[in-house]
Amino acid sequence: MSPRARTLVYVVLAALAVGLALALPLGEYLVKLLLQAASYAIAVLGLTVLLGYTGQISLAQAAFFGLGAYGVALGTTTLGLGFLPALILGLVVATLFGIALGSSTLKLGGHYLAMVTISFQQILTLVLTNWISVTGGPDGIRNIGRPHLPGIDFENNQVYLAACLVVLFAVGGLVAVLKSRRLGLAMQAVRDNELAAGVVGINTFRVKIIAFALSALLGGLGGGLFAGAFRYISPDQFAFDDSVVLLTMVLLGGVEAAVGATIGAGLLILLPEWLRFLKQFYLAVYGAAVILIMVFLPGGIWGLFSRHRVWTPAAPVGPLELDIEAAGGTLLSVRGLAKHFGGVRAVDGVDLDIAPGSVHALIGPNGSGKTTLLNVLSGIYRPTAGSIALNGRPVAGLAPHVLAAAGIGRTFQNIRLFHSLSALDNVIIGAERPGSGIAHRAAATARALAALGFVGMAERAGELAASLPYGHQRLVEIARALAGHPVLLLLDEPAAGLNLTEKQELVELLKRLRGHGLTILLIEHDMDLVEQVADRITVLNFGRHIADGSPADVLRHPEVIAAYLGEVPSHEAA
């Protein structure tokens, strides 16, 4: 189905659901259940963005749900506001807290993040329960208002349900569309490989904060509608257990797709009704279900139906524009660069000059500081001392995404692709780096395909990165860096793990890149390859550079031979 047809089907289905909610005699009880499911589903969509797309855990979604609910409740009662201003108040508060919580991800991830969100959840519950003068304490708030619009009777539960469904379908559609947009791809890049995401130009911290803010906003929106639906709220509806329920919903339905949120919310609201015969044990069954889902349904229910469809590009693949204006002098100039880890001097005062248009090889025994140097150059590590200038501009200590925007692209020794995205999406993310001069998706796609074509991988553009063979993953990673139109390409052992044919193809590729005038800094152990492609070689040992020059000179340098083979016996030296 084309995207346009898909949108049409979605809108028709949504209109049908809203129409049915208005027309069918649903009965008061079922309407209440559906109201609950719809408002929960909106909050769960927030988790789709945060957990599903961005890979950040939150055990505080019920807290944001509660902030939205209390916003509407206090706004329409104590403050005497209309529904909409009260809702906006709740959303602003929820989003601000979301941003605050998201900013903790600057330093923390994984378990720590789980703990931060749990703490926030617990503190909010305590405040809602104990700040009686404002929140009414455990008794909660009654007589919460609903919207007033001329001609629409929101006091009728089915009408209100229809309105909630409209919001749900709108939010669901937006969340689904987000996935393939630039921001959505950036989120998935952060989820799959945060380090690589930074290096291809994504401001990972900003993306995570946006994800938290969106998630909090949707949590608040769901909560606001919930408060209007039931007209009574109390703190125990927004406790830690409810956060767990929301998390379970997104996992059960399927964390990867917006539709999963609705499936999960619907099922888990209705499930207790079906499990009634279990009486007090139904929550135990629920807990067991969570474990079973984790073990047997890693992609959730929706994961059973969605398969990555492999496709081959239909449009002809254009040539890759690589040429850059030749600048004179030195492209990259490194002076006295040092990186110490405690007492270990991994890089210890290295000078390096890279001429534009040259292939510069960095060699040295294992542990000589080559990869550390590359990590400093690409911003993963901050240098302990020294300066780096790119085209005369000082860049030492800048963040990876800033360096990427300045035109430094790189690959990793242990390939770091965004494994759950297609090869093409990986390269599109590279093409969309800030400063690459690409304005819209069509241009990015064309450039990404051209980059894949350049490395000979256009045929496999539609395959999942994780399912590609090792050698092809290396090529896709190079294409991802090339698509960003770098002025300097850093390659960390690109030949590692390749067989002889693949190595020869890599040599050809590097020669072609040199032919286009791209400047390359290459770490490599394969001397045969280095001799074939390098214009200049720098040798490191123990974090210091011991030789520098043309391949022929450097490889005959006695200190270099000593570093690689140990001391040269005297009769050979003679």
Add this chain to the structure above:
Amino acid sequence: MTVLLQLLFQGVGIGAVYALVALGFVLIYRATNVVNFAQGQFAVVGAYGMVVTTADLGLPYWVGILITLAVMALFGALFNLSVYYPLRNRSFLPVVISTIGASIFITNIILGVYGPEPSMLAPMLDAPGISLGNLFLDAQYLTIIAVTLALVALQYLFFEHTLLGKRMQAVSQDKEMASLLGIKVGWMIMLTFIYSAMLGGIAGILVAPILFVSVGLGGQIALKAFAATIIGGFGDVPGAIVGGIAIGVIETFGAYYISVPYKDAFAFIVLFAFLLLRPQGLFGEKVSQKA
């Protein structure tokens, strides 16, 4: 002054319980890199083990303790097999959520059987406690502190001076290497879960007579124990103990001097401060991701 000492004593006592649960956290984390969100429920199972054996069946206290510990060992093994083992090769998130699922499961099974009303347990010792001037040292708190000290000492001897302990340490440091050296990694992890469950159980047994026994106990203890591990430095054994006691003291003082309703918030506020200012905790080391 007396008030201060009295509060300190109580804080250390309740903190020792957090420390024991935190210790269980840390051991499992070190062996498997997984944070077990059901660790608090281990304490609940232990506490209800005492309710079943001593209150319901009327067995003597020491028999109840032995039976409960045996049950905890079995429980730890089952927990490993059902919650961790099937997911051992997946990323941290599914395992974390699976332990949360286990926590819901355990809580609600107990809730289904015993209901929400808390059960009471008789104190462990007949003597009420010792008076030192105006200071009153409650016997149960003294027991808790003594047992915790003994366990910490035993655990130190076990890990540092027995071959099995060294093997378990090897597994927590480098599973692949340990397995190449012929250590049965799966068994070591199994032992860790069993021991961790027993530690949690002991915490439950100890705390049962002070607090009323209810399913809600688990969540509160677990969150504070988790906070303790972060304050101490994640994955650090002495850190867990110091962190646990620190949380106990902070919340006891906070409840007395600042606010009783917000008693449970102090631990989280301190935790927040640590997470933002010193996430590596008191004893932890900074780790950075390597490319």
